[in-house]
Amino acid sequence: MKRIRVVVADDHTQLRSLIRARLEREPDFLVVAEVATGEQLLDVIPRSRPDILLIDPALQGGEGLEVLGAISRSHPQVKLAVLTAVADTDLRMQLEALGVHGIFNKGIQSEELVKALRRIGAHGAAHSQQPSSLKTEENRPCSA
Amino acid sequence: MNRSLQTDSPPPAGGHRKPSLNVRRLWTLGLSLPVLFWVFLILARLLWFPQAWVPTLDLLELVGILVGAILFWGWAIRNLSRQQTELDRRSQQLESLHAAALALTTELDLGMVLQKVVDLSRDLVSARYSALGVLDEEGQHIVQFYTAGLDPEARARIGSPPQGRGLLGVLIQEGQPILVPDIQADERSVGFPPHHPPMRSLLGVPIKSKGKVIGDLYLTDKVSVDASGQERLVPFTEQDREIVEMFATQAAIAIENAQLYRQVEQLAILQERERFGMDLHDGVIQSIYAVGLMLEEIQHYGAADPDRCHQQLERSIVALNDVIRDIRNYILDLRPQRFQGRDLHRGLEELVRELRAQSFLDVTLEMDSASGKRLTPEQTVELLHVVQEALTNVRKHAQAHRVKVHLFTTADRLFLGITDDGRGIDLEQLENPQGNGIRNMRERISRLGGALEIEPGPQGGTTVTLSVPLGSPGQAPLSQAESAAFPS
Numbered sequence: 001m002k003r004i005r006v007v008v009a010d011d012h013t014q015l016r017s018l019i020r021a022r023l024e025r026e027p028d029f030l031v032v033a034e035v036a037t038g039e040q041l042l043d044v045i046p047r048s049r050p051d052i053l054l055i056d057p058a059l060q061g062g063e064g065l066e067v068l069g070a071i072s073r074s075h076p077q078v079k080l081a082v083l084t085a086v087a088d089t090d091l092r093m094q095l096e097a098l099g100v101h102g103i104f105n106k107g108i109q110s111e112e113l114v115k116a117l118r119r120i121g122a123h124g125a126a127h128s129q130q131p132s133s134l135k136t137e138e139n140r141p142c143s144a
Numbered sequence: 145m146n147r148s149l150q151t152d153s154p155p156p157a158g159g160h161r162k163p164s165l166n167v168r169r170l171w172t173l174g175l176s177l178p179v180l181f182w183v184f185l186i187l188a189r190l191l192w193f194p195q196a197w198v199p200t201l202d203l204l205e206l207v208g209i210l211v212g213a214i215l216f217w218g219w220a221i222r223n224l225s226r227q228q229t230e231l232d233r234r235s236q237q238l239e240s241l242h243a244a245a246l247a248l249t250t251e252l253d254l255g256m257v258l259q260k261v262v263d264l265s266r267d268l269v270s271a272r273y274s275a276l277g278v279l280d281e282e283g284q285h286i287v288q289f290y291t292a293g294l295d296p297e298a299r300a301r302i303g304s305p306p307q308g309r310g311l312l313g314v315l316i317q318e319g320q321p322i323l324v325p326d327i328q329a330d331e332r333s334v335g336f337p338p339h340h341p342p343m344r345s346l347l348g349v350p351i352k353s354k355g356k357v358i359g360d361l362y363l364t365d366k367v368s369v370d371a372s373g374q375e376r377l378v379p380f381t382e383q384d385r386e387i388v389e390m391f392a393t394q395a396a397i398a399i400e401n402a403q404l405y406r407q408v409e410q411l412a413i414l415q416e417r418e419r420f421g422m423d424l425h426d427g428v429i430q431s432i433y434a435v436g437l438m439l440e441e442i443q444h445y446g447a448a449d450p451d452r453c454h455q456q457l458e459r460s461i462v463a464l465n466d467v468i469r470d471i472r473n474y475i476l477d478l479r480p481q482r483f484q485g486r487d488l489h490r491g492l493e494e495l496v497r498e499l500r501a502q503s504f505l506d507v508t509l510e511m512d513s514a515s516g517k518r519l520t521p522e523q524t525v526e527l528l529h530v531v532q533e534a535l536t537n538v539r540k541h542a543q544a545h546r547v548k549v550h551l552f553t554t555a556d557r558l559f560l561g562i563t564d565d566g567r568g569i570d571l572e573q574l575e576n577p578q579g580n581g582i583r584n585m586r587e588r589i590s591r592l593g594g595a596l597e598i599e600p601g602p603q604g605g606t607t608v609t610l611s612v613p614l615g616s617p618g619q620a621p622l623s624q625a626e627s628a629a630f631p632s
Contacts, residue, residue: 011490012430012434013487013521013524014434014463014521015430015433015434015437018434018437018438018441019437021437021441022437022440022441025444036487058426085426085429085430085433086426086429106429106430106433107429107432107433107436110437110440
């Protein structure tokens with residue numbers, strides 16, 4: 001089975017491992033790399049050939065946004081999914097302008113995140129899902 | 145730059161010469177010309193009409209001419225002198241205005257600008273008293289009142305500042321300058337409060353900025369010193385009004401400048417606060433999200449992996465307590481702990497940055513590249529707490545100039561050294577630490593299974609050395625893929 005290759009980029013070490021661990025519990029996902037800085041990201045993308053980049057744009061004080069722009073230009077085949085603590089209108093507009101395929105709030109139910117990433121990985125959600133509608137995907141954090 | 149600006153004394157004009165009216169020359173010219181003309185007429189008549197010469201008539205003519213000339217020149221010279229005096233005074237006033245405007249530009253502090261405005265305006269028009277009422281946003285009420293000419297005791301005796309009724313209020317309401325020769329005689333006046341010195345003449349001028357009146361300048365009791373040195377009260381003139389209006393424009397600019405400066409300062413503080421706020425919210429959200437994911441893991445593994453669940457439960461509790469602490473610190477207006485989720489290098493960089501910002505210490509940081517990666521998140525957090533404590537001690541107690549933070553690893557151990565060149569630590573204090581600081585440090589380090597040493601430095605000062613054992617490279621929290629991608 002062809003698995004969806006994901007790179008996780010977040011400078012919060014503990015959180016990054018947890019996200020990675022969660023994704024790796026899905027048989028159809030493969031986390032090929034996790035990085036903490038924009039520089040590492042630019043290094044890793046060409047080498048690991050991911051399908052999806054799951055990134056927090058707040059990387060190191062905001063350089064995540066710049067790097068996102070660079071990657072969307074240099075590797076347009078990589079689908080961009082944003083997982084962020086807080087996204088105000090400005091940030092959303094900037095992300096949509098960059099053409100990200102999904103914007104998710106931290107606190108989203110992991111099931112929903114996985115499903116959405118699956119959709120993005122399958123056929124790039126740029127058409128099937130407008131990022132602004134994904135505002136509804138923020139839910140209560142994991143409950144029993 | 146406090147030149148005494150007295151409009152009655154000639155200004156020490158730097159370089160340029162005052163054009164002066166030479167009255168004696170004018171008189172000489174004025175009288176000699178008609179006389180010469182008369183002589184010429186006599187000579188001419190003698191030449192062409194010798195028989196028509198009547199000496200008495202000619203003398204009468206001479207007298208007539210002289211009287212006419214004297215009258216005319218007297219009037220002309222008096223006029224010219226008067227205009228010259230006026231020009232001189234004007235030029236002096238403009239010089240004073242210029243000096244006052246320059247003096248204002250040296251101030252950036254808003255309060256001092258306002259005080260300078262009242263001080264300088266008094267000298268400009270020789271007023272005994274001056275005052276500035278700063279208006280509120282709506283431009284209706286006086287919120288601050290600066291004065292000059294009253295000594296502090298007199299000011300204290302009067303008590304509370306005016307509310308802006310009476311003549312003061314006229315200026316506020318109408319926003320136009322007012323000139324009142326006798327305050328008490330004016331029907332709009334509401335009189336003076338008790339202990340207020342009597343004042344006779346008033347000149348009031350609004351201070352306008354961007355079309356809005358931000359304050360009012362009041363000058364009272366213009367004084368004129370006559371030749372014998374006697375002071376007497378005179379009314380303000382139209383020229384005074386003009387001068388003060390021009391000065392009010394300068395004052396408005398200076399006030400605006402000071403206000404902008406203050407706003408820039410406050411904005412910097414707010415931005416800093418906002419950054420902290422953002423950090424808090426970001427960090428808190430990250431932490432709680434992480435706890436959620438940990439609980440998910442427990443849910444997933446359940447009874448099948450009780451050890452893992454147990455570990456994650458512990459971590460969740462710790463993370464939640466840290467969040468509580470962050471929020472509490474935020475409420476108490478303290479900087480939140482930002483060590484959660486940071487790796488060692490970033491954490492140390494932040495601590496060093498903070499220390500530089502909070503002190504005049506010369507701080508250097510040396511790190512070898514691999515060290516942070518082999519620590520678990522918990523070890524990293526504990527280490528950073530200890531380093532923070534150590535740096536705080538240096539900042540507060542060491543009286544040092546330089547601090548060096550040095551991070552390096554050997555095969556199985558990580559070392560962190562904090563060295564300062566301060567006054568050194570009291571060994572006795574070490575044995576029986578009074579404060580909690582050193583004890584906390586030791587507790588944290590022992591929790592990590594590490595060691596803490598505090599020794600005098602090579603040239604005075606103190607060196608604190610932390611060391612913790614490192615797991616073998618295979619136990620690193622990084623994935624194999626990442627280790628392959630980043631040869632360390």
